[in-house]
Amino acid sequence: AQSVTQPDIHITVSEGASLELRCNYSYGATPYLFWYVQSPGQGLQLLLKYFSGDTLVQGIKGFEAEFKRSQSSFNLRKPSVHWSDAAEYFCAVGRMDSSYKLIFGSGTRLLVRP
């Protein structure tokens, strides 16, 4: 069965520091991979997605992610974090079948120190 693991429940970084959020997936075929961000009480905003091709994907708000098939990982990175990046981040894998449903990880809450 497909699954997504985000091993870090909370991460705290200082403003201006670099960030890496980890995501590992389990999927039998080439996955469709996504990162979403959720601010408190808000909906889900797509940061970036990977379908195929270049394994380094650029997204909005200065985020990028790298797909590593050998490690079954899709880690999210940002070189310099801003206070407004504080939010919950969800990694998700998509199944390419009749429903195209998304399977989400349990999320990583990012706290940003001033």
Added chain:
Amino acid sequence: EPEVTQTPSHQVTQMGQEVILRCVPISNHLYFYWYRQILGQKVEFLVSFYNNEISEKSEIFDDQFSVERPDGSNFTLKIRSTKLEDSAMYFCATRPGQTNYGYTFGSGTRLTVV
């Protein structure tokens, strides 16, 4: 940018009551979904809907739940007899076409069952 609109944003209901959550999909989107997020937990797939029928549903989506597009525009989720454990944020999401993974999520309805 087109949006998925959900109403109401908050709903409080008594246990055992029926609730209907409403979603207005993006006009040219063909695939519709409901996802649920219990407070502090990950986002979970409930059901997918295409061509006026359910294409896939999760174990959570039992006989208490139903979905429909009553007027060809709104997409609704009905919970017949709410339980305390139905308290969650419910997200509607829509997608354009079969090979397009371009999900758009609504901002959610927070359901509180008391």
